[in-house]
Amino acid sequence: MNLVLYRGAMPSPEPPAGAADANVAEQLVRLTRRMQRAQKRHMDRLDLAVTPAQSRLLRIVGHCRGTAPRMADLAERLEVVPRAVTTLVDALEANGTVRRVPDPANRRVVRIELTDTGRSALRALRGARRAAAEEILSPLTPAQRAQLGGLLSTLVDGAGGTGAH
Amino acid sequence: MNLVLYRGAMPSPEPPAGAADANVAEQLVRLTRRMQRAQKRHMDRLDLAVTPAQSRLLRIVGHCRGTAPRMADLAERLEVVPRAVTTLVDALEANGTVRRVPDPANRRVVRIELTDTGRSALRALRGARRAAAEEILSPLTPAQRAQLGGLLSTLVDGAGGTGAH
DNA sequence: TATTGTTATACTCTATAACTATA
């Protein structure tokens, strides 16, 4: 049937099939940029010299409660090429939030651990992140936010996992 | 009341207030990246040497049916600093999709017009864009896509317009 | 003086390709 419901946000001319979907792409781009700008603003305010990508990596490391993640694990979770992780870890290691530790069982692998500094940075980071999210999501009611979260989760867990190749 | 509904996608440990919102931020980042990668893939397939940011600019110019937009207008619509527009227009003018035209009424302003090449590029672009969107949104039903579009529109039109300053 | 766009510069993010050291 391919029923499409047009809403207010559609630009006035040419409402062809599929345009609404393409519009979602544009909205995602804009919101993501706003979100990252807001996050940067809040982090600057806290004197946290951590870039958004570094922040994502830090959070992933913080989440791995069991064994410290390998570079390759981080690449997969971040959905980037392994080479990109090297740059991020270089910077984080330089500012003392993270530590490369060799894996005794397999001397090719490098495991990434949070330092104490990293752990407190992560705590501060969470505040900035939430403040930014709250700011961006403020036009939505809690119920709408839950709805949005559900839809986004469906998409993220859905087909996407092509990774960066 | 601040009722928060936790869903499956919550990471298991620590479910503090605000975490769900912050999670939405992460999902936005991931989806946007996937969407742009999909778009690039489709555009490469069509031999369209137009980057995502250039594509956004091109679409905006295509939408301005009345008078051609000024550089400053484009900066505002793209939510970037004017300097960033210069780079984009330089590239688009170099590949012949766009033309800088002086405004006779105010010799400071530069107006941007689509060339014929630009118009056909724009048509091809739309196909790639929709294919990418369809790909990313495939896990959702039409009704869910409409719902998502509505929520994102609310957010985009909502508080955000801080622009890049 | 305020506005419009640009030159100059720099940084973040990420990719591909080739190489090293393991295994």
Next chain:
DNA sequence: TATAGTTATAGAGTATAACAATA
């Protein structure tokens, strides 16, 4: 040979700051 990470390089995207031309 396949795997894990790195060096080398490049390009997209965008920002700030200083400046020129015009209003």
